[in-house]
Amino acid sequence: MGQETKGTCFSCHESITEAEARAHLEGCKAIEGDSEGFLLKVSSEKDPSLYWMFLGISKGATLHTLDQFLRETWLECTGHLSMFTIEKLHFSSHARGDFDKSPIDTQVGELLSPGLSFTYLYDFDNSTHLKLEVVSEWGHCPQGQIALLIQNHPPAVDCRECGKGADLLCDVCFGSICSACQKGHACKEHILKPILNSPRRKITAAE
Ligand SMILES: [Zn+2]
Numbered sequence: 001m002g003q004e005t006k007g008t009c010f011s012c013h014e015s016i017t018e019a020e021a022r023a024h025l026e027g028c029k030a031i032e033g034d035s036e037g038f039l040l041k042v043s044s045e046k047d048p049s050l051y052w053m054f055l056g057i058s059k060g061a062t063l064h065t066l067d068q069f070l071r072e073t074w075l076e077c078t079g080h081l082s083m084f085t086i087e088k089l090h091f092s093s094h095a096r097g098d099f100d101k102s103p104i105d106t107q108v109g110e111l112l113s114p115g116l117s118f119t120y121l122y123d124f125d126n127s128t129h130l131k132l133e134v135v136s137e138w139g140h141c142p143q144g145q146i147a148l149l150i151q152n153h154p155p156a157v158d159c160r161e162c163g164k165g166a167d168l169l170c171d172v173c174f175g176s177i178c179s180a181c182q183k184g185h186a187c188k189e190h191i192l193k194p195i196l197n198s199p200r201r202k203i204t205a206a207e
């Protein structure tokens with residue numbers, strides 16, 4: 001392990017490391033949007049050097065907007081529960097009863113400030129934990145919305161048969177397979193699906 005991914009700036013298409021990301025964004029001339037908000041870094045708690053991204057989030061966007069964005073961009077959304085925890089307050093996606101004290105439709109401008117870190121939990125059974133850090137104020141957000149500024153490249157994975165780069169995943173053994181080896185894969189009634197660039201991706205390492 002010890003793999004680190006680089007990422008792509010979606011505004012200028014340059015490839016940059018996570019360590020360079022903040023300085024790059026502050027200097028990138030290609031970024032559009034002029035709504036006030038925050039520069040947000042999101043990373044996987046389990047694999048922070050593999051799965052990370054930088055967002056521009058407008059102060060008028062709500063936690064609900066952020067929840068939907070994370071589901072669509074990263075989490076293979078299948079309608080599980082999620083919850084933000086911000087300074088001991090819990091904001092649930094399926095709020096009921098007591099949770100209503102912390103409604104998820106609160107605008108982030110009322111909750112966030114530079115330097116604040118908070119967490120996001122997706123799916124209470126097969127949980128994925130994300131860490132979110134407010135890097136700085138950010139004046140280049142889309143009005144009321146979120147812009148994906150930089151996202152990690154898909155981590156490199158080896159084919160368990162031949163050791164070359166794999167891009168498919170078996171739904172039986174969760175082994176990673178390359179397209180050249182897919183015909184000979186032994187699992188019965190397996191389906192090979194593309195490996196997703198998601199912190200929820202499950203791969204069983206080759207023995
Ligand atoms: Zn750029």
Ligand SMILES: [Zn+2]
Pocket residue numbers: 159160161162163164177178179180181
């Ligand atoms: Zn192979």
Ligand SMILES: [Zn+2]
Pocket residue numbers: 170171172173174175185186187190
């Ligand atoms: Zn298999």
